[in-house]
Amino acid sequence: MATSKKVLVLGGGGREHALCWHLKQSGSEVFAAPGSAAIANLVPCFSFKNFDDLISQIQKNKIEEVIVGPEKYLAEGVADALTQKNISVFGPTQKAAELESDKSFAKEFCIRHKIPTAGSKILTSKDDLKIEIRKFKPPYVVKASGLAAGKGVWIGESHVDAIAFAEEVLKTHSSVVVEEFLDGEEISYFILVDGEHFSYLGSAQDHKRLLENDMGPNTGGMGAYSPIPILKDSLRAKIEKEIVLPILEGLKKDNIHYRGFLFIGLMVVNDHPYVLEFNCRMGDPETQSLMMRLESPLIDLIENLHNGKPEKAKTKNGVALNVVVAARGYPDQPLQDFNLFDLEKIPPAGIEIFHSGTQWNGKNWVAKGGRLFSVCALRPSLFECQSLIYPYIESLPFLKDVTYRKDIGVKAYKHLRAFP
Numbered sequence: 001m002a003t004s005k006k007v008l009v010l011g012g013g014g015r016e017h018a019l020c021w022h023l024k025q026s027g028s029e030v031f032a033a034p035g036s037a038a039i040a041n042l043v044p045c046f047s048f049k050n051f052d053d054l055i056s057q058i059q060k061n062k063i064e065e066v067i068v069g070p071e072k073y074l075a076e077g078v079a080d081a082l083t084q085k086n087i088s089v090f091g092p093t094q095k096a097a098e099l100e101s102d103k104s105f106a107k108e109f110c111i112r113h114k115i116p117t118a119g120s121k122i123l124t125s126k127d128d129l130k131i132e133i134r135k136f137k138p139p140y141v142v143k144a145s146g147l148a149a150g151k152g153v154w155i156g157e158s159h160v161d162a163i164a165f166a167e168e169v170l171k172t173h174s175s176v177v178v179e180e181f182l183d184g185e186e187i188s189y190f191i192l193v194d195g196e197h198f199s200y201l202g203s204a205q206d207h208k209r210l211l212e213n214d215m216g217p218n219t220g221g222m223g224a225y226s227p228i229p230i231l232k233d234s235l236r237a238k239i240e241k242e243i244v245l246p247i248l249e250g251l252k253k254d255n256i257h258y259r260g261f262l263f264i265g266l267m268v269v270n271d272h273p274y275v276l277e278f279n280c281r282m283g284d285p286e287t288q289s290l291m292m293r294l295e296s297p298l299i300d301l302i303e304n305l306h307n308g309k310p311e312k313a314k315t316k317n318g319v320a321l322n323v324v325v326a327a328r329g330y331p332d333q334p335l336q337d338f339n340l341f342d343l344e345k346i347p348p349a350g351i352e353i354f355h356s357g358t359q360w361n362g363k364n365w366v367a368k369g370g371r372l373f374s375v376c377a378l379r380p381s382l383f384e385c386q387s388l389i390y391p392y393i394e395s396l397p398f399l400k401d402v403t404y405r406k407d408i409g410v411k412a413y414k415h416l417r418a419f420p
Helices: 014-025 051-060 071-075 078-084 103-112 126-133 159-169 233-253 286-293 298-306 382-394 410-418
Strands: 006-011 029-034 065-068 120-123 140-144 153-156 176-179 185-194 197-206 209-211 215-218 223-226 259-269 272-279 319-327 351-355 358-360 365-367 371-379
Touching (some): 006 014, 014 029, 014 298, 014 351, 014 371, 065 078, 065 298, 071 078, 103 176, 103 272, 126 159, 140 159, 159 176, 185 233, 185 286, 197 233, 197 286, 197 298, 223 286, 233 259, 233 272, 286 319, 286 351, 286 371, 319 382, 351 382, 371 382
Parallel strands (some): 006 029, 006 065
Antiparallel strands (some): 120 176, 140 153, 140 176, 185 197, 185 259, 209 215, 223 319, 259 272, 319 371, 351 371, 358 365
16 A cells, blocks of 8 residues: 555646546545546545645645646646745656757757757748758658647648648747657657656557547547557666666756656667657556556655655556547547536446546536547456457447547557567
């Protein structure tokens, strides 16, 4: 069982629902803010008007550790505000969170500290776009420099469309990053960081595109599975040596104290890892899969790390799969306010539902977002997860109003022998 602590999870989406679920299961006394109707079925929730109000309620409830979920709060400096009031917070400072909130900053950080990453150009002027983008080979990769809720990346063959996306980005962002396309296996790699110490939490593979076979527009993520079969011990050792340790050393050299989750988006090309991006919090949909597998109490991992005793997270045997169900029309114009009949019923044994875009109207759940909920399972094999999750989704009475990918995890089959 976990160290007995009062823990607050900041946020109210599917990631935070999964974090609350794990923390409660492992013995913590858990609160959420602002939470959601679904999270309120698990733990007490409270809303807050601003960071001063949040601090007041944290003190009132005698919260001992705050775990930050969404990137928005980090970019706004919630960790700085809480730390100033001597409140322990697991989430990086506003400056440290620029690794996520400013793609240009992140790219320059990698170059400065010799961390393997794709070749790139940072552009700040519309006049430079047409010239510089043509210097790259298709498919073109264009990234908004600031926060974009997981949808600020465009990949395609047309330089005309690449320029159009970049011009649109520059209307609201100070810069845009154009990158060379790396063709390989993508890995979401998660560590806990506290200054010079880190603990490996786990890995997952996200499915960003809306449609099967990685077609359609980018989304916040349509599903994930964990663990990743290509992530053998030899590759993990290489990632630690060539990427993780240089990141920690780089933060130290730049005088940036980092405490919190660090999600390193990697592309593995011919067994060589390259950094695609950093996220300064857990991912969604990856968190749901990771929490299904996590055996070590998260609060113990955080506590031991803070005390200079980092340990690798213990995980349950098997494979975890998360399939996201989104509203029809997502990500551009998701259908809203339709009833999610039967979602209130207890799902089949072995399935967990984590809500992200729903509300309770007193009788049933109602769609109020783009990605609505995740259907997750932990089973001895990926095939068994798929055989449990997909029939359940197909049994739901509102299928005409939603969309979901039917191939989450299929890419793993070519590596199946590598599963532990």
